Amino acid sequence: MSLLTLGLLPLETGGEGYHPPSADDFNVPPLFPDVPWLAWFDKYMLMAIVATLLVLIFWVSMARKNKLVPSKGQYLGETAYFFVRNSIARDNIGHDYRRFLPWLIALFSFILVNNLWGIFPLTLLPTTSHSGWAYGLAGMVWIVYNAVGIGKHGFFGYLRRATLPSGVPVFMWWLIIPLEFFSNIIVRPITLALRLFANMFAGHLLVLVFVLGGEYLLLHGGSIVNNVAGGVSLVFSMAIFGLELFVQCLQAFIFTVLTAVYLSSSLAEEH
């Protein structure tokens, strides 16, 4: 099985009727099915490793040999750096943002590259459309923002700041404290992971519906009306890819912005 067709599995079962795309299309087989100890090595893992290498190469080569008058490559790197530094870190965290800048830049570029695998012609499958990757990323963010808060305020001090907004009257504490604990400690990482995962999942499913449905109608439609509808659907799938490009960039941005917002909320002094 070649790398190309892995993302579009239903194509191979075509011919015996139309199979609508479903959640099963996201369970890809391992790349080396004959080697038992490589069972964990599937397409998602390969894409994530390549993405890590790409991000590493990009930032290391951008950080070396900087000149006062930038070349075109250095200008690109500086623009990307300034985007994360100014509009994500500084605007949301405030004066203490420098400590978290490497973490935010790594997070943003890793998620961006992994999302963009969804429109890269050789892969056509975003890594984060498999929920485990999104859960892992959100789990890291959860550990970091809680650890930063505990490190700054101490364990009970952080817990008090996270669960009790200042100015709440004493007789409302029994209601506010569980609600705030639920929303700040439990719901935050879940929505962070689900937002990234489900956007990529739904986007890839949309592409599958347009491309596979269009292909089936065009080649096996049976009537001229169906064939025309299939052709239009295939052409329109290009517009869906454009929408996906936008959503993938937006979700990488949103994930990093929300990470910065959570960090700043656990760093905040009492008002």
Add this chain to the structure above:
Amino acid sequence: MSPLELTGSLGIVGYGLAAIGPGIGVGLIFASVIQGTARQPEARGAMMGTAWIGFAVTEALAIIGIALAFVFGGL
């Protein structure tokens, strides 16, 4: 046999209902951005930054809806 027989999953209907609220919410957000831009065009950049965050938070409801449609689709 009943005259009109429909087969399929109720999860689809549920997702359709669940998408109403986020649809209205996203519309309200960008309606406010358009109004704000019309009143004060130079504040557009600051408003768009907040609007994208609000958009993502609202859209999360629709996204959770589609995830749950798949979870309960088999029932």
